[in-house]
Amino acid sequence: MTLERWRLLLGEAGGACLGGGRLDDESAGRDAALEWLYGRDEDLRERGVRQSGNGPSNLTTFDWLDDITRLFPKETVERLQRDAVERYEIHDLVTDPDVLARIEPNPALLKAVLHTKHLMNPQVLRLARRLVEQVVRELMNKLATEVRTAFSGTKLRRPGRLRVARNFDMTRTLRANLGHYQPDTRKVVIENPLFFTRTRRHLEQWQVILLVDQSGSMTDSVIHSAVTAACLWGLPGVRTHLVAFDTNVVDLTSDVDDPVELLMKVQLGGGTDIARAAAYGAGLVDRPRRAIVVLISDFYEGGDAHRLVRIVRGLVEQGSKVLGLAALDSQANPDYDRELAQRLADAGASVGAMTPGELAAFVAEHVGR
Known part of the structure; x- marks a missing residue:
């Protein structure tokens, strides 16, 4: 079994693993499905992996999806789908109505929908929205438990x-x-x-202002920010704002209670002006000592970094809590501009990465004081 897995990993180049033997029908089907996806990768071919040289497969995306669902376990299917949409940009996984009607929703496909929804006609967009609704509902159910625990008293x-x-x-x-x-x-x-x-004692109201970078690299954080804001919305002692930004700033607070609608309005990609978003967030603060400003970004500033540091320092000096999060998602393992992040930390912000549950616990700790 181990040798067969090596053969599937390497493609025809790994034929020696089986000592000249052949794959059975089921394994040959797995090999064809892997070849359809990874055979298009020039880098793998240069390294001697997946270099069958048989030309493009006749499989359609729909056929391929049907094959991997039948031949691989669920975890592997989700990984293959993620590579298809993120690594190889096979957009018809989320823009073909027949495929959308057949596919099992998962977070990777949600990200793909957010990146490609501008390519969809109204019919496809309705199908895609159902996919978004299901994945968001699952995320909401998971996070709501963590938030209730954090705010339980x-x-x-x-x-x-x-x-x-x-x-x-x-x-x-x-x-x-x-x-x-x-x-x-x-x-x-x-x-x-x-x-x-x-x-639960009487809670004085706090503002929680989430400023989320909607550049393409922050997609996971955009999704989890929307879900986190929805879970915090309406909790006693908390008034939640959600603001998305690139070079422009869009206040999405009116849609916080409907994270699906909110995500369908987000426009991913473009430049970044973090200072502009921070200035907008600072303008929302009513009671500085009862405000938590959460700046969610990879800190690759396309605007004025000096202005950003000044705004953060001003927020801290007036008594607001400032969190600089390089990621707000289930992994909290970001890629970010460490130099600018350090400058924000030196200005008094708490800088790092959190899961949504950790952010909820942070907010609950301060609100409950």
């Missing part, structure tokens, strides 16, 4: 009766049981564990 330092692990008050418990210290075992015997009570 603030620990108040008074005794509580609910004896569950998350409410355990270690400091007070140790202090109350020091008399039971055993020198021979060097352990404290806990005879009377103490717990916090978790209650």
Whole structure:
């Protein structure tokens, strides 16, 4: 089985892996499907991989999709689809109505729809919207649980009766049981564990202002920003804004409660003027000490970097919390301009990358104070 996998990985160039033997019918089908996709890659051919030299396959995109769905496990199918739309820009995966009606929605296809929706006629756009709705609904369901957990209550330092692990008050418990210290075992015997009570106290309203870079490299962050904003919308103590930017700034706050509609309005690509977006966000702040400004960008500034640093420093000095996130997605593993990010950190911003759940926890921590 391992040798057969090497043969499938290398294409015909790996024929020696089978000692001159042939692939069975099912494996030959897998090989043909892989060849249809990766056989078009010049770099792979130069490295001796996937160099069958048999010319273009007669498979259509629809046939190929049907084959990989039948021949590969779900995780592999999603990877092949992602490579098709992102690496090889096979747009008919999301612009052909027959394919759209057949395809199983996943995050890679959502990204492809956002990149190619300007190519779609109204009929295809309606089908694509259904794909967007399903993927967004799955993301919303997952993140909503994390947000509810983050906002489930603030620990108040008074005794509580609910004896569950998350409410355990270690400091007070140790202090109350020091008399039971055993020198021979060097352990404290806990005879009377103490717990916090978790209650929701009155929350003063905070503004959460999400400024998201809609350049092509930030697609994952755009998607997760829309979903995060929708989950934060309407929570007690939180007033959410969502602003998308490239060289222009578009306030999408009116659509925050409908992330599908919001994403269908986003225009990916183009230049970047981060300073302009930061200035707009600063103008939205009503109560500086109750504002969290989240700047989501790869920090490759096409505008005035000096102005951007000045605006961030001004926000920090007036008491606002400024987060500079090079990624807001499920991986939080960004590629970004480290020099400008460091300058923003030196100006007082907290700079890094977060998952949506981590951002929700950050907001909940400050709102609950």
